[in-house]
Amino acid sequence: MYDIEKYYNAKTVSEAVTLLKEHPDARIISGGSDVLIKIREGRMAGTSLVAIRDIPEIKGIEKKENGDIYIGAGTVFSHITADPVIQKYIPVLGEAVDQVGGPQIRNIGTIGGNICNGAVSADSVPTVFSYNSLLHIANEEGGRIVPVREFYLGPGRVDLHPGEVLTHVVIPHAEYEGYHGHYIKYSMRNAMDIATLSCSVVSKVNIGEQVLEDVRITFGVAAPVPYRCTETEELLKGQKLGEELYRKLENSIRSEIHPRDSWRASKAFRLQIGGEIARRALIRTVELAEEEQGGEHA
Numbered sequence: 643m644y645d646i647e648k649y650y651n652a653k654t655v656s657e658a659v660t661l662l663k664e665h666p667d668a669r670i671i672s673g674g675s676d677v678l679i680k681i682r683e684g685r686m687a688g689t690s691l692v693a694i695r696d697i698p699e700i701k702g703i704e705k706k707e708n709g710d711i712y713i714g715a716g717t718v719f720s721h722i723t724a725d726p727v728i729q730k731y732i733p734v735l736g737e738a739v740d741q742v743g744g745p746q747i748r749n750i751g752t753i754g755g756n757i758c759n760g761a762v763s764a765d766s767v768p769t770v771f772s773y774n775s776l777l778h779i780a781n782e783e784g785g786r787i788v789p790v791r792e793f794y795l796g797p798g799r800v801d802l803h804p805g806e807v808l809t810h811v812v813i814p815h816a817e818y819e820g821y822h823g824h825y826i827k828y829s830m831r832n833a834m835d836i837a838t839l840s841c842s843v844v845s846k847v848n849i850g851e852q853v854l855e856d857v858r859i860t861f862g863v864a865a866p867v868p869y870r871c872t873e874t875e876e877l878l879k880g881q882k883l884g885e886e887l888y889r890k891l892e893n894s895i896r897s898e899i900h901p902r903d904s905w906r907a908s909k910a911f912r913l914q915i916g917g918e919i920a921r922r923a924l925i926r927t928v929e930l931a932e933e934e935q936g937g938e939h940a
């Protein structure tokens with residue numbers, strides 16, 4: 643069974659922050675799909691828990707008046723995939739989290755848990771990176787905002803101090819308007835498997851001029867932390883669409899990412915796959931832009 647010392651159930655974010663201050667050894671539990679595994683395996687045995695799963699203010703998705711999209715950290719994956727705001731403005735995020743585990747995990751696992759757990763294979767994270775998302779964090783001092791690109795400190799380590807709660811993942815309006823995204827998870831099996839390598843590409847394409855105006859490429863499992871390929875991005879921005887661009891992308895990705903050998907796959911295999919999935923993902927974003935802008939010109 644589960645070796646848990648004490649369990650506190652917070653009903654508001656401020657109550658969670660207070661409970662964490664009063665019980666500094668307690669850990670946050672949201673959906674529990676990572677925490678409970680660690681407790682059962684003994685890595686977190688005997689811990690106390692502050693549950694945040696009954697806090698309404700960190701659940702759900704809202705598009706604010708200024709266009710920014712707020713995703714509550716306690717929102718489960720199946721909710722994100724089915725949400726009309728996500729489907730309309732950032733469908734790639736719904737598709738990415740629909741590839742997590744199986745249906746049961748997607749009904750309990752939260753985006754906040756996926757980010758705060760710090761795993762480099764987390765399926766929501768490459769897309770959250772590619773949209774330059776901001777993390778809103780509550781604490782006793784009134785809170786802080788951290789760009790997700792600065793949040794990962796090392797394998798399994800994130801920039802979260804004792805007593806802090808991630809409340810929202812915010813995708814600013816300027817970061818998604820006019821962009822299309824595509825996520826590819828390469829894993830050994832199609833279901834119930836974590837990524838061997840993953841890539842989320844978000845691009846802004848001018849179909850009339852046939853130019854790639856902007857591109858963001860983020861890999862999971864290609865480095866110790868989620869990895870934005872900024873060198874490749876700079877190389878491709880402003881270039882004409884076409885085979886030469888895609889070839890450049892593949893070559894540049896293979897020299898920029900730093901995957902390792904593991905029992906899942908060799909470094910050489912991951913480098914090969916990395917170029918290929920980035921290419922396929924970029925091509926798909928161009929097709930999505932064509933579908934939209936072709937429709938506008940019709």
Ligand SMILES: Cc1cc2nc3c(=O)[nH]c(=O)nc-3n(C[C@H](O)[C@H](O)[C@H](O)COP(=O)(O)OP(=O)(O)OC[C@H]3O[C@@H](n4cnc5c(N)ncnc54)[C@H](O)[C@@H]3O)c2cc1C
Nearest residue numbers: 672673674675676677743751752754755756758764765808
């Ligand atoms: C069978 C199985 C299959 C899985 N498959 C996948 C997969 O394919 N892809 C994938 O990405 N993941 C997978 N996972 C991992 C897991 O489901 C996800 O990482 C999930 O998003 C964790 O969310 P949670 O709410 O359950 O987090 P929890 O387990 O509750 O918490 C995870 C960590 O984050 C911290 N935390 C949670 N919420 C907050 C918050 N709001 N503020 C601060 N800290 C917080 C907790 O203290 C803990 O350290 C799988 C897990 C299982 C058991």
